[in-house]
Amino acid sequence: xxxxxxxxxxxxxxxxxxxxxxxxxxxxxxxxxxxxxxxxxxxxxxxxxxxxxxxxxxxxxxxxxxxxxxxxxxxxxxxxxxxxxxxxxxxxxxxxxxxxxxxxxxxxxxxxxxxxxxxxxxxxxxxxxxxxxxxxxxxxxxxxxxxxxxxxxxxxxxxxxxxxxxxxxxxxxxxxxxxxxxxxxxxxxxxxxxxxxxxxxxxxxxxxxxxxxxxxxxxxxxxxxxxxxxxxxxxxxxxxxxxxxxxxxxxxxxxxxxxxxxxxxxxxxxxxxxxxxxxxxxxxxxxxxxxxxxxxxxxx
Amino acid sequence: xxxxxxxxxxxxxxxxxxxxxxxxxxxxxxxxxxxxxxxxxxxxxxxxxxxxxxxxxxxxxxxxxxxxxxxxxxxxxxxxxxxxxxxxxxxxxxxxxxxxxxxxxxxxxxxxxxxxxxxxxxxxxxxxxxxxxxxxxxxxxxxxxxxxxxxxxxxxxxxxxxxxxxxxxxxxxxxxxxxxxxxxxxxxxxxxxxxxxxxxxxxxxxxxxxxxxxxxxxxxxxxxxxxxxxxxxxxxxxxxxxxxxxxxxxxxxxxxxxxxxxxxxxxxxxxxxxxxxxxxxxxxxxxxxxxxxxxxxxxxxxxxxxxxxxxxxxxxxxxxxxxxxxxxxxxxxxxxxxxxxxxxxxxxxxxxxxxxxxxxxxxxxxxxxxxxxxxxxxxxxxxxxxxxxxxxxxxxxxxxxxxxxxxxxxxxxxxxxxxxxxxxxxxxxxxxxxxxxxxxxxxxxxxxxxxxxxxxxxxxxxxxxxxxxxxxxxxxxxxxxxxxxxxxxxxxxxxxxxxxxxxxxxxxxxxxxxxxxxxxxxxxxxxxxxxx
Numbered sequence: 001x002x003x004x005x006x007x008x009x010x011x012x013x014x015x016x017x018x019x020x021x022x023x024x025x026x027x028x029x030x031x032x033x034x035x036x037x038x039x040x041x042x043x044x045x046x047x048x049x050x051x052x053x054x055x056x057x058x059x060x061x062x063x064x065x066x067x068x069x070x071x072x073x074x075x076x077x078x079x080x081x082x083x084x085x086x087x088x089x090x091x092x093x094x095x096x097x098x099x100x101x102x103x104x105x106x107x108x109x110x111x112x113x114x115x116x117x118x119x120x121x122x123x124x125x126x127x128x129x130x131x132x133x134x135x136x137x138x139x140x141x142x143x144x145x146x147x148x149x150x151x152x153x154x155x156x157x158x159x160x161x162x163x164x165x166x167x168x169x170x171x172x173x174x175x176x177x178x179x180x181x182x183x184x185x186x187x188x189x190x191x192x193x194x195x196x197x198x199x200x201x202x203x204x205x206x207x208x209x210x211x212x213x214x215x216x217x218x219x220x221x222x223x224x225x226x227x228x229x230x231x232x233x234x235x236x237x238x239x240x241x242x243x244x245x246x247x248x249x250x251x252x253x254x255x256x257x258x259x260x261x262x263x264x265x266x267x268x269x270x271x272x273x274x275x276x277x278x279x280x281x282x283x284x285x286x287x288x289x290x291x292x293x294x295x296x297x298x299x300x
Numbered sequence: 301x302x303x304x305x306x307x308x309x310x311x312x313x314x315x316x317x318x319x320x321x322x323x324x325x326x327x328x329x330x331x332x333x334x335x336x337x338x339x340x341x342x343x344x345x346x347x348x349x350x351x352x353x354x355x356x357x358x359x360x361x362x363x364x365x366x367x368x369x370x371x372x373x374x375x376x377x378x379x380x381x382x383x384x385x386x387x388x389x390x391x392x393x394x395x396x397x398x399x400x401x402x403x404x405x406x407x408x409x410x411x412x413x414x415x416x417x418x419x420x421x422x423x424x425x426x427x428x429x430x431x432x433x434x435x436x437x438x439x440x441x442x443x444x445x446x447x448x449x450x451x452x453x454x455x456x457x458x459x460x461x462x463x464x465x466x467x468x469x470x471x472x473x474x475x476x477x478x479x480x481x482x483x484x485x486x487x488x489x490x491x492x493x494x495x496x497x498x499x500x501x502x503x504x505x506x507x508x509x510x511x512x513x514x515x516x517x518x519x520x521x522x523x524x525x526x527x528x529x530x531x532x533x534x535x536x537x538x539x540x541x542x543x544x545x546x547x548x549x550x551x552x553x554x555x556x557x558x559x560x561x562x563x564x565x566x567x568x569x570x571x572x573x574x575x576x577x578x579x580x581x582x583x584x585x586x587x588x589x590x591x592x593x594x595x596x597x598x599x600x601x602x603x604x605x606x607x608x609x610x611x612x613x614x615x616x617x618x619x620x621x622x623x624x625x626x627x628x629x630x631x632x633x634x635x636x637x638x639x640x641x642x643x644x645x646x647x648x649x650x651x652x653x654x655x656x657x658x659x660x661x662x663x664x665x666x667x668x669x670x671x672x673x674x675x676x677x678x679x680x681x682x683x684x685x686x687x688x689x690x691x692x693x694x695x696x697x698x699x700x701x702x703x704x705x706x707x708x709x710x711x712x713x714x715x716x717x718x719x720x721x722x723x724x725x726x727x728x729x730x731x732x733x734x735x736x737x738x739x740x741x742x743x744x745x746x747x748x749x750x751x752x753x754x755x756x757x758x759x760x761x762x763x764x765x766x767x768x769x770x771x772x773x774x775x776x777x778x779x780x781x782x783x784x785x786x787x788x789x790x791x792x793x794x795x796x797x798x799x800x801x802x803x804x805x806x807x808x809x810x811x812x813x814x815x816x817x818x819x820x821x822x823x824x825x826x827x828x829x830x831x832x
Contacts, residue, residue: 246691
């Protein structure tokens with residue numbers, strides 16, 4: 001990925017640099033809003049975030065209160081999406097589940113990003129044996145199917161929501177590391193970096209002030225797409241009983257707990273499934289749009 | 301170019317061959333194959349652990365060993381009355397110490413060797429020298445220091461006569477010998493396979509072991525020379541399908557013929573389907589939550605355990621059994637003789653529970669863990685959901701429960717080692733004697749860390765004296781009295797929260813006929829037939 005056109009020569013003054021890069025981001029935003037699919041993604045994400053924030057207001061019932069005599073009720077005016085195997089209100093559980101899912105997405109991707117970006121940037125910037133060592137470790141991680149690696153990590157750490165987030169975060173590291181490394185490789189060769197080096201800039205400063213800011217676009221895209229993958233992996237772990245523990249209204253766990261009644265009370269599994277689907281779809285659509293918007297080759 | 305064509309031709313041939321072998325494979329699963337071969341495919345939730353019955357206690361292993369082995373005596377098809385099997389006749393001395401068995405002289409092991417009195421002696425010697433035979437310890441009071449327990453000696457007094465001498469009378473002795481773990485193995489095969497015998501089992505039963513693909517399937521074939529009723533199906537395949545719902549869908553699709561572990565929610569679906577039938581196994585089990593009385597902390601206080609019994613609304617809890625369970629108040633099921641129906645179950649009373657907790661110094665409650673297992677068992681179809689329900693109920697008395705879910709193997713290991721606070725478990729009676737419930741599950745003899753049957757680690761001398769007295773007493777009325785009193789002691793000390801007794805449903809294709817499920821949880825399939 002070549003990002004030369006958006007890289008700002010270091011010799012320019014701070015003001016013009018900011019003005020120019022701002023216009024660049026605004027330009028990308030316009031392109032983003034022009035794409036229908038990414039707007040749909042954005043709307044879904046916005047709704048989910050609002051739902052998460054206003055969960056206590058939106059939810060009609062307490063998400064963990066049981067009412068065993070009222071189990072497996074079909075959707076009705078009282079229970080909009082029906083009740084589950086313990087008579088809990090599925091709508092309220094899904095609403096509160098939004099908070100958990102967003103938290104999983106942000107924390108897991110945050111972990112992947114911090115570790116992945118650091119490793120990728122170091123590998124790309126220093127090259128040679130540093131690059132070799134880091135990237136071979138990354139290759140080993142990529143050799144495992146992601147969910148398998150996550151299961152192994154949770155098996156070591158012990159099943160809990162926090163550990164599931166850590167596991168999913170670690171599993172996402174290789175993608176970030178590879179993307180950042182390739183972005184850094186191309187930025188590193190540009191003239192302004194050479195200039196920075198020529199005036200005696202230290203490695204740390206060059207890396208964090210010049211190289212990384214100019215590799216931001218692919219990182220943002222990967223982060224957005226990564227949230228979708230992270231929530232899917234975490235739901236998978238919870239489905240296997242390795243993630244959120246009862247009575248946490250996590251969507252994957254809801255799917256797992258409700259599947260005994262799949263033939264008689266399909267709503268118990270259908271709605272959490274739809275919630276996961278919408279969440280992942282929203283972030284994927286938005287991420288795709290973002291990638292197109294930030295791709296300078298499509299600029300026109 | 302020519303080479304490439306040759307290669308493509310080879311590829312096509314290979315595909316055709318593999319397609320053919322695939323299709324023969326799938327017809328074998330379909331029950332009836334050309335030539336009238338009948339294959340019963342039995343779907344279940346977990347694989348056997350070992351096929352040496354003297355090394356296991358789990359139902360999944362015994363399901364299969366029941367087909368391969370015979371015991372000296374066996375149960376009637378529908379109850380736990382004892383009848384002849386490898387032994388045709390038996391009598392006991394007046395003091396109840398010496399049992400003499402007359403054996404059949406026309407029996408061969410699957411490996412072709414003849415069965416005789418020496419083989420019975422060999423098996424007993426093997427059992428009394430094996431620390432792994434947990435059941436032997438449970439039933440005969442054996443321990444590491446005294447591996448023989450109450451069995452003093454076993455000797456062949458003729459080619460087909462065996463004499464067993466006990467050190468004290470044992471009322472359930474004959475019942476116990478009919479239990480599947482006491483299946484007689486071929487001495488030759490045991491010596492030949494050594495440590496690998498558990499996967500090369502050789503007995504005298506109605507089916508011969510053929511193949512075991514771990515975590516997938518176990519296949520046994522008909523024993524044409526069986527001394528009893530020769531099996532009507534030619535082959536039985538025990539298939540592992542962990543998920544209850546998926547297993548039921550396979551039954552609906554016809555890829556399996558009979559299944560255990562039906563989700564109770566699916567009973568109505570099966571009943572409404574002409575191609576399927578529901579078969580109910582007579583009830584002889586109990587599901588319970590054991591409270592580890594051995595651990596420092598709240599559960600070592602009787603008042604706390606009683607309070608927990610009062611804080612759980614069993615009427616609601618039993619609703620989770622969707623009609624296949626009844627509320628339990630005693631450790632033995634009501635279908636068993638000696639059941640104490642005069643005991644009044646702890647009432648559901650949150651206020652009283654709070655008062656008891658306050659008295660014990662836990663007015664503010666406490667944090668505790670509850671171990672449960674991931675796969676359903678016959679006595680507990682929804683272990684995780686049941687755990688959540690109890691956790692929520694205990695919240696009302698400020699007890700904060702953390703649920704720990706493990707797979708079945710891990711759960712058994714954890715609980716046998718006493719690493720839990722509270723844990724779910726259940727028991728299906730093996731021999732129709734109350735001793736098999738109360739002595740195995742609640743006596744201090746079986747509260748040894750590492751092989752505990754008593755996972756509440758409940759140690760009551762009063763109960764021990766009653767149970768021991770009932771073991772050596774040969775008069776059933778007197779034994780009944782002792783067991784009635786034993787249940788009162790257990791009720792008062794409340795080491796358990798008794799949960800339910802179930803009538804476990806099996807679902808089968810409507811082609812299955814003459815299948816009589818046994819109350820002990822499994823049975824040989826030689827009487828079962830498959831109609832066209």
